[in-house]
Amino acid sequence: MSTKPRMAVVGTSHWHHKFYRETLARDADVVAYSDPSQAKIDEVRELYGDTGHLDWHDLLDGKLNLDGVIILARHDQMKDVALAFIDKGVPIILEKPGGLNADEVGEIRAAAEVKSVPIGVAFIQRAGHTKKQLDALGAIDYATFLFHSGPPERYINQSPWALEHKHAGGGAFINLAVHYIDLFLEATGATTLTVQAQAQYRLSSAYDVEDRLTALLTTPEGVSAVVEVGYAFPSSPEIRYLSYSARGENGYLEISGTCNIKVTKTTGESTTVNENVDAGPLTTIFIESAVAGVRSGFDGLAGIADLHRTMQIVDAAYASAKTGEAVTVKIS
Secondary structure, eight states, X not given: OOOSOEEEEEOTTSTTHHXXXXXXXXXXXXXXXXXXXXXXXXXXXXXXXXXXXXXXXXXXXXXXXOSEEEEOOOHHHHHHHHHXXXXXXXXXXXXXXXXXXXXXXXXXXXXXXXXXXXXXXXXXXXXXXXXXXXXXXXXXXXXXXXXXXXXXXXXXXXXXXXXXXXXXXXXXXXXXXXXXXXXXXXXXXXXXXXXXXXXXXXXXXXXXXXXXXXXXXXXXXXXXEEEEEESOSOSOTTOOEEEEEEEETTEEEEEOTTOEEEEEETTSOEEEEEOOOOHHHHHHXXXXXXXXXXTTTOTTSOOHHHHHHHHHHHHHHHHHHHHSSOEEEEOO
């Protein structure tokens, strides 16, 4: 009899599922999976077996005896899916953003706390070299995170709903910025942030989500981060453009798109190493840890409270971009 955790997967057409599926097939018994597209179910039949369903509600069947579920549903369905599995007491591996906004994620958080259901959240950057190097800087003063994938059309074949506001809740910012907001909150421990943001739609005029959003996040002490994300990068084997930097009490950090990591100490000496900072390997690290921890509470991984805090800043950025005014958030 297998000792692997019994897992279900909701949303096999999600664009991140390709990073999860090999690990899930190897390290778990995927006893059920779902997607509203029969074609997407057929794509993974050889990996998971003939246990696919068009309706995710079928995965709530108590006879499946689940140890956990991974939720990769459409953003406007995430709350309902998560609440249903929480009601069944099933631990959850949750893809970001967890819902359309902070209120929805807050509902998930509250329900999980009442039922004592653990939730591991896919904040993959926590497992990577960027987080490690930020920690080594000590207390930070300033940070900048620039990340562009794209173009918007990359989502058409896999998850076209990602370009519809009513289904996704937003565009590039809700999709990409959550990782960098989380890193900034982790680095600063901030409980209040003022957010000033601007959004653009130049490349996504055929859709109703932003293709670029830039936000300035500032603590009451004046510690700040610029977070700019977008869908401006062309279709290319290189996939993305990134540039990260930060100034802290121990020096200055620079991370380039070629994965060069340069640290200049306050004494003036510099060192440069080349380490992978891309999402693919980090996603694999995350899902391996999440599957291994599904029976023990996801120790060491980000949780639903972390996601809820981050989504409060996402909401503030969208509100600021809409009005042109800065928004101050007391993070709960």
